[in-house]
Structure formats: structure tokens, C-alpha cells
Amino acid sequence: MKFKFFRPKPSPAAAASTGGRVVYAIGDIHGHLDLLDELLDVIARDFATLGRHDRPVLVFVGDYVDRGPASRGVIERLIALTAASAQQGVFEVRALMGNHEQTMLSFLDNPEAGAAWVEFGGADTMTSYGVARPIGRVDQDAWRNIQASFQTQVPASHLAFLQALELSATYGDYFFVHAGVRPGVPLDRQTPEDLMWIRNDFLSQPHRLPCVVVHGHTPDEEPFIGPDRINIDTGAYATGVLTAVRLIEGSPVVLQARKSRRA
Template identity: 60%
Template structure:
């Protein structure tokens, strides 16, 4: 389904501003710490090559957990990046919530969220924290036991990090969200359910914001760079390719890391 190499599919652009900032936006990681570490190195090299000395911005677009095997380690890495940004001041760090983080938090409070969560990757996240998912069609009592075990294994620092995730950030003419926006509504009227979950209504229709929406959530074979939106989710958990876009007021630059290409 996915190609091993991704080239951006582009539409004719217009001049857009980042308010003078250099912004890197990273697509869905989904438990692939190996790819995240490699991409961070690539972005660091790329920024050094620009010759700039101001603080770049790193925007993580959500869906850090599930499907891949290293969800717990990915959250550790993001917490470390957030601490580096706060303590050293060399870059600004912004992390958005994805629908998978929302579902994980829901399961911490409600065992009924478990069956649907494991259907799209929650079992791998449980395993990364040392908790075994129920086998087969488990009854509510088993799911409650699993929830309690997961809560006990889930570090307080991880829960705090996830609960502090943002839904949207804006730099100049760019709006960064996880999934997309509801077409026809101004930013101040957008709701969390759409920012985290929307697909076709956003992908198939002009949103009318007068801005470019940068998002993940929907895996694509080729990075999509358009006037209305930029999609950098290249299905890292399945393809082994994690993607970022650099935005600085000029043409967007795609930066990728894959273990195959690094070898």
C-alpha cells in the first residue's frame, strides 16, 4: 500500500508567514522511538545548515502511542524534549494531542474504552508498560482488572504530560492540529472532537480559514503539500518512514527518516 520513498504532492502555493519563526512539524509517531530519534537528528542537522541562530519551534502533531512497540519510550523521549526546551532554551516545544492519546486517557478512567482501544493499537501500548491485554472477548470484570493494572504501571509523569497536550497552535498563517478542522467554522469555534478525529469532511472540502492547516491523522502514500493543508502522516508504524515539514515563510521542506534509508 505504501511506497518506500515519499515525494511531496504539491499544489500551487501562495506566500505564507510563520511570523519569522522556523517551525518543524512532525507527523504521527505511533510508538516508533527509533524513527523519532533519527528524525530529531535530521531536523537538528537541517536547522544548523540554515545558519540561523534564533530558536526554532518543534511541533509534535499527536498520536505518539499505539501500534508501534515503543509507546512508553516515545513518551519518555517527548518529556525529555520538553524539559530540554524549558531548561536550555535552544528551541520551543509544542505537543498536540491526538485521538490515540485521548483514548488512552479515557481508558485510564473507564474500562469500557478498552475493547475499542485495543482494536487500533492499544494492546501494543499496554505491552510497552508491561501490561498484558485481555485475550478474546473479555468480560467487564477482566477489563476493569486490566485498567487497574495499567493505571498502576502508567507513570504519573506520563499522565501529566498527556493531560497537558494542546489541541491547536498557530504560527503566522499556519494552523497546527492533529486531524483537521471543521470547514466553515472560525478557529475559535472549532471543537476537540473535530480537531482530534475529523477526516473526510476536512480532507474533501475547503476549510475557508485563509490559513494553511498542518496535520497528521490520515496516513498518505505521499506527503501532501497544498494551499489549504499539509499532511505529514506517512504511516510510520507500517512504513518505517517518519516525516516532518520545515516551515519558514518560503517553500515547505520535507524531512524524513527511515531505518532503511539510514542503513
């Protein structure tokens, strides 16, 4: 699948500090639990090669749900990872809010958001929670019934996880966010809307901020590593490739999980 979004020219790789931490940023998962589990194994093997004994950080940049078959399973896995992080202290987990999580929460609050969410890939998330996807035109009474059914199927732990998602994370010179930033606007004045949804204004010009922005949201067949931003959304739902980037001192290192080509 060829994505039609803005594709920048190649540029020098980002080289920044993480403040001494080993950070793995994971791109948009979109309901592909198989790829997530494979990528976590790849990350574990990669960290073992570093010969370090400190605590690595896993930063998930959002869009865990929609478009893939296992949104519920992805949320379960992320909840389990977060719990293991707190209980065992082997690694640190930071989970960010994507625009698809925001849209799912909007539907849980307001049935009128259902039609837009289904067009956005939400029907696959409904199915993963055991709720039949709507067929054809659906009136508001039907949407209220679908919402009520969906609310009963989403566990309280899942809702709490989604509501607790962060908008951003910072490690050293790196600023992690789902979509990007408004160029020229200080980080502490960025709006949630831009952090979760911005695209062209961010991609088409340098952001002129004192950080390297690590983001997803805009899929491409290949990750992009530039002087002021790194894009790790390789469209897992379409390409079968889920991407992470390892950040320490020196150049970023790309890690990937790929679906088997076998029939």
C-alpha cells in the same frame, strides 16, 4: 502498504509566513522511537545549515502511542524534550493531542473503553508499559483488572504530560492540529472532536479559513502540500517513514526518517 483514504490531486504548494520563526512540524509517530530519534537528528542537522541563532519550534501533531512497539519510550522522549526546552531554551516544544492519546486517557478513566482501544492499536501501548495484552473475549471484570494494572504502570509524569497536551498551535499563517478543521467554522469555534478526529469533510473540500492547516491523522505514503493544508502523516507504523516539514518564509521543506530495508 497502500492506504485507502482520500488522496487529493496535486495542487500548488502552500506559501505562508511563520511570523519569523523556524517551525518543524512532526507527523504521527505511533510508538516508533527509533524513527523519532533519527528524525530529530535530521532536524538538528537541517537547522544547522540555516545559519540561524534564534530558537526553532518543534510542533508534534499527536498520535505518539499505539500500533508501534515503543509508545512508552516515545512519551519519555517527548517529556525529556519538553524539559530540555524549558531548562535550556535552545528550542521550543509544542505537543498536540491526537485521537490515540485521547483514547488512551479514556481507558485510564473508564475500563469500558478498553475493548475499543485494543482494536485501535492500544494493545501495543499496554505491552510497552509491561501490561499483558488481553487475549480473546474479555468481560468487564477483566477489563477493570487490566485497567487497574495499566494505571499502576503509567508513571504520574506520563499522565501529566498526556493531560497537558494542546489541541492546536498557531505560528503566523499556520494552524497546527492533529486531524484538521471543520470547513467554514471559525478557528475559535472548532470543537475538540473535529480537531482530533475529522477526516473526509476536511479533506474533500477547501476549509475556507485564513490559514494553512498543518495536520496528521490521515496516513498516506507521501506527504501532501497544498494551498490551504499540509498533511505530514506518512503512516510510520506501516511504511517505516516518519515525516516532518520545515516552515519558514517561502516553500515548505519535507524531512524524513526511514527504517532500514536490511533484514
